[in-house]
Amino acid sequence: METIDSVLSEADRAWRAYGVSSADRRVLAADLRLDLAAAAADGGDPVQLVGGDVAGFARRLADEAAVRRVRPEYHRLLLTALAGALLGSLLGAGIFTALYPLLVRLIDIPRSIEIPVQVAVVVYYGVPAAVVVAGAVTAVRLRLRDLPQIRRTALLMSLLLPAAGIVVTPITMAYAWSTDYSTAPEVLVVEVVMVLAALAGATVLARRLSLRERRRATGAAPDAAVEPA
Amino acid sequence: MVVAEGQPTDDNDRQTQLLRGVLDMCLLALLSREPAHGYELVRRMESAGFSTISYGTLYPLLTRMRRLGLVADEQQISPTGPPRKVYALTRAGRARLDAWQNQWTRFAGTVDAILVPTDHSPPRS
Numbered sequence: 001m002e003t004i005d006s007v008l009s010e011a012d013r014a015w016r017a018y019g020v021s022s023a024d025r026r027v028l029a030a031d032l033r034l035d036l037a038a039a040a041a042d043g044g045d046p047v048q049l050v051g052g053d054v055a056g057f058a059r060r061l062a063d064e065a066a067v068r069r070v071r072p073e074y075h076r077l078l079l080t081a082l083a084g085a086l087l088g089s090l091l092g093a094g095i096f097t098a099l100y101p102l103l104v105r106l107i108d109i110p111r112s113i114e115i116p117v118q119v120a121v122v123v124y125y126g127v128p129a130a131v132v133v134a135g136a137v138t139a140v141r142l143r144l145r146d147l148p149q150i151r152r153t154a155l156l157m158s159l160l161l162p163a164a165g166i167v168v169t170p171i172t173m174a175y176a177w178s179t180d181y182s183t184a185p186e187v188l189v190v191e192v193v194m195v196l197a198a199l200a201g202a203t204v205l206a207r208r209l210s211l212r213e214r215r216r217a218t219g220a221a222p223d224a225a226v227e228p229a
Numbered sequence: 230m231v232v233a234e235g236q237p238t239d240d241n242d243r244q245t246q247l248l249r250g251v252l253d254m255c256l257l258a259l260l261s262r263e264p265a266h267g268y269e270l271v272r273r274m275e276s277a278g279f280s281t282i283s284y285g286t287l288y289p290l291l292t293r294m295r296r297l298g299l300v301a302d303e304q305q306i307s308p309t310g311p312p313r314k315v316y317a318l319t320r321a322g323r324a325r326l327d328a329w330q331n332q333w334t335r336f337a338g339t340v341d342a343i344l345v346p347t348d349h350s351p352p353r354s
Binding site: 031032035038039041042051053057061063066 | 267285295314
């Protein structure tokens with residue numbers, strides 16, 4: 001049984017690298033386990049049966065089963081999102097620089113109206129953050145339109161990135177407080193890495209969730225009646 | 230053509246190529262006699278004279294034939310071990326086997342007619 005498990009573990013790694021969905025991997029592995037167990041009961045050694053190249057066998061099996069392969073393309077996704085976020089931040093800074101004096105001139109809030117500082121903070125930081133998220137999502141949606149399920153990925157990013165931002169902001173602030181709001185380069189690097197890691201995690205999670213697909217039957221056609229032997 | 234010193238390897242390669250074109254038909258034919266699980270089919274192929282067919286070749290092929298509806302599998306309780314996934318021919322598989330057999334018979338007849346020398350065509354020296 002241990003050898004069957006080791007063969008299946010190696011096959012699963014190969015299927016994962018080959019872009020086979022988790023649902024299809026489970027079906028392929030369950031089928032293979034049954035067959036190898038029957039062979040082992042008849043004296044066959046699973047490792048010898050499959051041969052030395054388990055990964056090659058696993059890929060052939062996936063091809064013959066015609067399972068749908070989807071590559072997550074995390075690397076491309078993260079680079080594109082980062083490029084979009086940078087462009088968004090530049091665009092946001094430009095718009096902010098251009099509009100701020102105009103808004104100050106046009107909207108004259110009376111001194112009698114007191115704006116809570118929390119609202120000011122949300123507007124001051126929230127608007128640029130929204131522009132950055134919009135830049136990342138738009139870049140992913142437009143530049144990676146060749147990838148399957150990218151529309152859903154972009155939609156989930158637009159939900160998860162702000163959520164990640166909301167979660168990581170107090171954590172980063174707490175870290176800054178713990179360092180007495182130090183502006184030392186190493187402290188700033190840690191803060192930037194914390195924020196980027198949270199945003200990257202949200203992006204990867206959005207992709208993973210978007211690629212979850214319904215378990216697809218790989219069995220025989222329903223009308224495949226068995227011929228009497 | 231083939232050089233003599235590399236003949237054993239070339240023979241094996243040629244056999245593999247020939248078998249590649251008929252392996253699915255052979256599997257269907259074996260299953261038409263009696264349902265079997267994957268490893269059992271490997272042994273039947275060995276008994277038939279094809280000892281080079283490995284489980285690693287046969288199992289993906291069975292998976293394809295199942296996907297195409299040519300064979301179906303079902304779990305059978307075994308008194309001596311774990312449940313067996315046994316493959317059996319489907320009606321579609323039977324029809325396909327008949328068609329392939331007819332095609333093979335015509336093909337083999339044509340090849341034989343070419344290979345067997347007639348009295349009117351002596352070999353050139």
